[in-house]
Structures are given as C-alpha cells and as structure tokens.
Amino acid sequence: MNAMTDRIAGVLVLPQPYVLFLGDTTVPGFAKTAFGLRDWAADKCVGELRLPGATVTTGLEALTAAEAHARGARALVIGVANLGGVIPANWRASLVEALEAGLDLIAGMHMRLADIPELAEAAHRLGRQLIDVRVPPPQIPVGTGRKRSGKRLLTVGTDCALGKKYTALALARAFERRGIDSDFRASGQTGIMIAGGGIAMDAVVSDFEAGAAELLSPDAAPGHWDIIEGQGALTHPAYAAVSLGLLHGSQPDVFVVCHEPGRTEMLGTAGYKLTSVEEIVELTLLLGRRTNPAIRCGGFAFNTSALGEAAATELMARESARLGLPVADPVRGGPAFDVLVDSCLA
Template sequence: MATSEESIVLLTDGAASLLAAKTATSILRYRGENVVAVLDRSRAGQTTDQAFGVGGDTPIVAALSDVPDATTLTIGIAPPGGRVPEDWRAILIEAAGRGMKLVSGLHDFLSNDPEIAAAAEKSGSVIYDVRRNNERDLAKAKDLRDDCLRILTVGQDCSIGKMLTALELIKGLTARDVDAKFIATGQTGIMIEGDGCPVDCVVSDFVNGAVEKQILANQHHEVLIVEGQATISHPAYSCVSAGLLHGSTPHGMIMVYEVGRENVHGVEHVPLQPLPKLIEAHEMLAGLRMPSKVIGIAMNSRRVSEEEAAVERERMRGELGLPIADPLRHGVDELVDAIEKLRAEVKSR
C-alpha cells in the first residue's frame, strides 16, 4: 500500500480535537518521514507540533497548491460513523484531478462517490479505501502455534491508546532483537503497517475468521502484537471486540486505560466499567477459547501532569498487582518484561 518514496498530505480540515484527528497524529508519529504537510485551513501557518503535539516542524497548509509535489492525500480523521465531511469533497476532487493517490479509512468509500471516482479515472489517480474488504472466512480454531506468542491490546474504552501501545511494544521488543510483528486491525494501523484487516468493516460472522487469518499468515514471527478495538463492554462496538478476542486467541493481554476518563467515548451518559471488573471479564471471555491473562497495564496519562501520573502508576500497581506504564512517558520496558516472562512460560509448557 505504501512506499518509502511517498510524500503524504494529511487532511484534517476543521477537526476540532486530537481524538478526531487521531489518524493524522498517529501517522505523524509512526510514518512522519513520509508526511510533507497537513491540510487544515483553520490551523494554516502552524506546525503540527504546535497543533497536535507531534510531527515537529511539519507545516500545516491551507491548500493543495502549497504542496505541489505531494503524491498522496490521506484522510487524517476517524469520526464516529466514518462519513466524509461534505465540505471536503472539493478538496478530494481536486486531489484526484491532480493524479494524487487518495487514501481513506472512512466507512464512506471514496471510490463510491461518482465525482471523486470520475476525477480519479480521468487523471489515473488511485483510490485506496482501507476499510473495503471481501473477508468471508470462518474461524476454524485450529493450526495456531504456541511457538509464536500472541499478545492482544485490550481497553477500558475505544479511542484510548490500544494501537499506540501495540506499536510501542513492537518497538520495545524489536530493540531486544525479538522478531515481533504488528497485526493491524483498524484503518490507521493498516495505513502505518501497510497490511492488516479492518475488523470493524467485516461482516460480523467473519470477524473471528478474518483475524485468525492474520494470525495464521504471520506465525513465522516470534511474537505477534495484535491491535485491539473498542472494548467488550462498549454499548456500540462490543461485537467487534469480542470477535477480535476470540479470533486472535491471545496467550496474554495488555489492558489500556486513560487516567481521568469516567464515561464511555461516544455515549457519554454511560459510565466506564472499573478496571478489575473488565480484567476479569476479558479473562473469562478469552478463556472460553484458551486460558489467557492480562499481564500488564498501559496507562494513558495525557490529561494529567508527570507528577500525577507517577502517583497514579504506583496506586494502580498496588491495586492490580500488575506491571504498569504509560508507553510515551515511561517507556514500555516494564510491559515488555511481562511479555518476555510469559513467552518463557509458554515455551516451557
């Protein structure tokens, strides 16, 4: 899907929050060498570091004409429902007319838009709808190997840091010369990794099988870190989370939570489940397929100070008796230690 020569413009025009622009911020963090600009008329003239806290001096521009040599326009938001903002269509048509590749992770497929598709056909532009798939495999629950350790990031909520945690774990394991592979299961992860499966756009009967297919195709690696989606307690998205859990059949899980978040993202009138209850529920649900334990906690402490994060870390260590770290503030060594310990235990069985 991606090449090292790509020069990407990220489209976030008018996105009001970091959560809305999480696709852009993640691509800036993990594929920043390919990003030449962000297109956002409301922030033009700023750098991405000023606007999003990541990306360094990457400029924010007001128009495609400001980056004439860019080869790819990537939609940088992940809004609820995944719809294309109406006032973006002119920008997308212009990009297609210029012959730029269009990359979108939205549920609304750009290739289904007659005007965008016509502009792309005329110029030879390629449209890549990341969520488009034809997955039709049922899970078989066989041929999974214990010599390839499977770790799934799970969460207290959606949009909480499961992908970031998974990618940081990959970096931590790779630094220890472990052959680790990131299994992307969402649109942003796929844009970063270049492969994977968009599980929230797979027909429900085939979610487990689609995830299992990713596992079977990558078992030649020593460790697979599978990107989690939402949570099994989310009123809207629990079906995806449960299918992902059973399809990946993890040996262990890393639970992700955000300090200070009290209500479910997207349905704010619903309170979050407490972590001990969620850990127990995940272990029970995973155990219907294979015994699996939460072996560590990834803490998202973006809302609090460094000092408050340190206090919270010690409090949760005492409450849960598990390794805990904010991957960005503290690094992932403590969590990687837990993975290495589990790997040794599985090997000795």
C-alpha cells in the same frame, strides 16, 4: 508488503509512502490522523499538502501533489476529519489534481471516496485507486479456531478511545528496539494507515468477525510476535461483539489492559459505569481461554494524560502493587514501561 492493495488475500495493503492532506483545517483536533502518521510512520510520509487558509501543520515539508509524487509518494492520505466525516466540495479540485499527479487516494471517513462522482470519474480515467480503509476486504472466511503458530499480544480496554492503538504501537516499537521479530497488526482506520495494512474490524459482518481476526494475524515463525490493536471493550453495551470476535480470532498469548484513570462512564452509552480493570482481566481470561488456554495478562497501560507527572507515577506504583502486575503509561514511557514490556515477554 508491496505497494498495491491486495484484496484477494483478505487483508488490505496500502500504497506507500504517503503525502498527508490537511485540507484547509484550522482545528488541530481534526488532524489526529495526520499527527498519528507523522508520529508513528514518519518514514512513510514525504510531506504534507495544505490548502489556502489552513493553520494546522504536521511540521513536515509543504509540497504540491506533483512534488510529492516526484519524491516517491504513491498515495495522498486524507489526514483530517471534520464534523460529519464528509469531504467538503472545496477539497475536491486538489484531490483530482493529486490523482492526475499519479497518486492514489486513501481515506477513512464515513463518506466514501468512490461515492464522489468527480473523484470516481478521475480515478477511472487515470487508472488510480480510491481506497477507503473502513471498507473490509471481501471473501473473509468464517473462523475455525485453528491454533496458529507464532506469539500474539492483544491490547484490550475498559472502554473505547483510551489508548489501545497507542499502546500496541508503543509495545511494537519496544519489541523492535529489543530486536524481537514482530509486527503491529492494525484493526482500525488510523492504525491501518500507520501500518500500511490491516482490517477495520468494526466494519466486518459479525458472522465473519473472528474469521477476520484470524486473517489479521496469520501463522508465523515460533519466535515472532504479532502486536494486535484492540477495539472496544467486552463490557461495552454497543461494541462488545467486536471485542469478543477480535479476542477469539486473535488467540492472544498475552493481553495488556488499557485504562484511563478518572473516567467513570462508558463512551456513548446511557450512563453505563466503567468496568474495573480487574473485571476486564477476569473476563478476558475467561473468554480468551476458549481459543488459547495459555492466555495471560501482561499488565496495564494507563492513559494518565489528565494527571501531573508526580501524581501519575504515584498512582501507577500504587495500582501496580494492588494488582500484582506492571502498570505504565506508554506515552510517558520510562522504566515502568520497560517493566511492562518485560512482563509481556516473560
């Protein structure tokens, strides 16, 4: 990947490395993007940039914009959200300073960088880029269903926000450790920042959803694996369109079902009960066979963060025996996760 945005090819490519902007944040939960970048793209982060009053830190070195640029940073990433997804007025002088120091700006918030006049003016004057990773590339083609070369793994889920990105990243890292030629393919904003590219699948016009997924994992060498970050759930009453377009266009050979034991209701719905993992396996096989008749389930990734170590291990062993496939928590890792990786590669 080169250090520029290439919107012609249809997939966003971000300038790297980054400096992580934390604003004046005092709530760690608002800095999830910065923490995700520190955890999964540390080699692409030269440091952090905080404003007076900030108490949250990634633990990376605190730098000014000019210092970050001198260390090789090419972009400042807004690594913090706040209620409403806006960019507060008291951050803006620092963001203009970053543009003046030679950095592009990258954000994934609801408010667009280019809609803030002082940033738009400064970027135009300085020839810098304002990159909103939620904005999909133009000229996405309609899908064709043509079979592409190479291998693909897609993470799917019983709901939103329960570990599909984390699981894909952990699998990509495990594949890499085993010397397997692979790429993490990002389909959401934090994933795109980590990968340095991708397509925000939830922001694509529905007629082009499968076409965008086809672009996201192009033809590759026969032994190459794309590990694709899933979105939503096939049974989510709001987001199933995103999930199905991504499934059809990804043509996965293998999928891993992500699940949070104990969650009973779909996020943001009028009381919809969570679908069982078995139902998600069946639906994914049924619908996924349309574009890849050889699709199979590699196993399950459980988010057991609410459980203690012993309870989590016992639950996963029991569920693995019941389901006949590996169950592991990618955050806990360990031998169970190696078994899941073995199953995906089998």
